[in-house]
Amino acid sequence: MGKAGLPVSPLAPAAFPDLPVIEGVEFASAAAGIKYQGRTDVTLIRIAPGSTVAGAFTRSSTRAACVLDNQAKLAQGGEAPQGAAIIINSGNANAFTGARGQESVDAVTGAVARALDLPQGRVFSSSTGVIGEPLPHDRVLAVVDDLVAGLQDNGAADAARAIMTTDTFPKGAAVVIDGEGGPIRIAGIAKGSGMIAPDMATMLVYVFTDAAVPADLLQQALSSGLDSTFNAITVDSDTSTSDALILAATGRAKAAPITELQGPAGRAFVEALHGVMRELAHLVVRDGEGATKFVEVAVTGATSDADAHRVAMSIANSPLVKTAIAGEDANWGRIVAAVGKSGAEADRDRLTIRFGDMVLAENGWRAPAYDEAAASAYMKNAELRIAVDLGLGQGARTVWTCDLTHGYIDINADYRS
Numbered sequence: 001m002g003k004a005g006l007p008v009s010p011l012a013p014a015a016f017p018d019l020p021v022i023e024g025v026e027f028a029s030a031a032a033g034i035k036y037q038g039r040t041d042v043t044l045i046r047i048a049p050g051s052t053v054a055g056a057f058t059r060s061s062t063r064a065a066c067v068l069d070n071q072a073k074l075a076q077g078g079e080a081p082q083g084a085a086i087i088i089n090s091g092n093a094n095a096f097t098g099a100r101g102q103e104s105v106d107a108v109t110g111a112v113a114r115a116l117d118l119p120q121g122r123v124f125s126s127s128t129g130v131i132g133e134p135l136p137h138d139r140v141l142a143v144v145d146d147l148v149a150g151l152q153d154n155g156a157a158d159a160a161r162a163i164m165t166t167d168t169f170p171k172g173a174a175v176v177i178d179g180e181g182g183p184i185r186i187a188g189i190a191k192g193s194g195m196i197a198p199d200m201a202t203m204l205v206y207v208f209t210d211a212a213v214p215a216d217l218l219q220q221a222l223s224s225g226l227d228s229t230f231n232a233i234t235v236d237s238d239t240s241t242s243d244a245l246i247l248a249a250t251g252r253a254k255a256a257p258i259t260e261l262q263g264p265a266g267r268a269f270v271e272a273l274h275g276v277m278r279e280l281a282h283l284v285v286r287d288g289e290g291a292t293k294f295v296e297v298a299v300t301g302a303t304s305d306a307d308a309h310r311v312a313m314s315i316a317n318s319p320l321v322k323t324a325i326a327g328e329d330a331n332w333g334r335i336v337a338a339v340g341k342s343g344a345e346a347d348r349d350r351l352t353i354r355f356g357d358m359v360l361a362e363n364g365w366r367a368p369a370y371d372e373a374a375a376s377a378y379m380k381n382a383e384l385r386i387a388v389d390l391g392l393g394q395g396a397r398t399v400w401t402c403d404l405t406h407g408y409i410d411i412n413a414d415y416r417s
Helices: 065-074 099-116 137-141 144-149 156-162 215-223 264-286 305-317 319-326 333-341 372-378 406-413
Strands: 025-030 042-047 051-057 084-092 123-130 171-179 182-191 204-209 244-249 294-302 352-355 358-362 383-389 395-402
Touching: 025 144, 025 156, 042 144, 042 156, 051 065, 051 215, 065 099, 065 123, 065 244, 084 099, 084 156, 084 204, 099 123, 099 137, 099 144, 123 244, 156 171, 156 182, 171 264, 182 264, 204 264, 215 244, 215 264, 264 294, 264 395, 294 305, 305 319, 305 333, 305 383, 305 395, 319 333, 333 383, 358 372
Parallel strands: 084 123, 204 244, 294 383
Antiparallel strands: 025 042, 042 084, 051 244, 171 182, 182 204, 294 395, 352 358, 352 383
């Protein structure tokens, strides 16, 4: 069972990965009783002096106090000469809580700053859970000393579990690449299951590397990967108030510092970073509330990448498409409808639709070789690929989604109880 007592997603990986230790990063988790008793629900992450930090956040106009606070702090620069820290709680989003929201952020980040002897401007915070209820931050303050005492470099798995809400499994991903003079390690954890729609970051994500990367390049490396990872997933078309992605580089690797992103070392680092980001994004979709199918939607032949994205998200967010997938119904007519409503340029007579390798529709009508039985059999797979070619240009985009089942309704109908 997951943390919230939900059955583990059938799309979950077999086990949490064995993440490499990132020198200069330590984790601790504790049970503060923010919403439930007996669950770890607070995580503290300490980042070593000399590190750099980058971030990306939801663009929601009702974003939470912690998001606004993080954005303001990172606007002052990503250097952390004295080190940094991240304090995260689950069970309460501290969003739409008025001035009290910032008071809670100040209280929590201030306590962590004092406990770790850090500038408060280098202590970042995240909150996830119910919106509109004041955060009982005194419960977080009560466990700060225990968190500091419990910091350890191999605590990422426990941290991934502590930040879960309706997630049914903890999420982690990592890669080790050859740098110039030694290995570079990148590892991340994430939470996310519902209220998932692309607007950065669609979840809480924390990624760490021992590479030495200047703050401006670290932010560029992060930002350049958003559209193909966290902005290319959707579970339910709803964007959270609290989405955050924080990336820290400790510079403790023996590899030479990365001084440009266009050279061989820089390109290898960016590719590896984006790979970890993509894997974490996929894990969120695989844990979509009530999900039983993992679906890739690939759109090609659009007049622009932006139009391809519009079409892909129109398909991926369509309740009619998603419920047909849940029912294992090869109703490709719903794909046609989703393309038509997307607002992107499209021509009925140039449209081609594929499920897997099968051509279902082309040249404005059902393909002559269409096989209903084969299409229906394909829909029984746990992983599906829907491909649409608009036949208009070179624009392309791939996004990932899941099906929409009764399980999603069951989880969200009584989320606050």
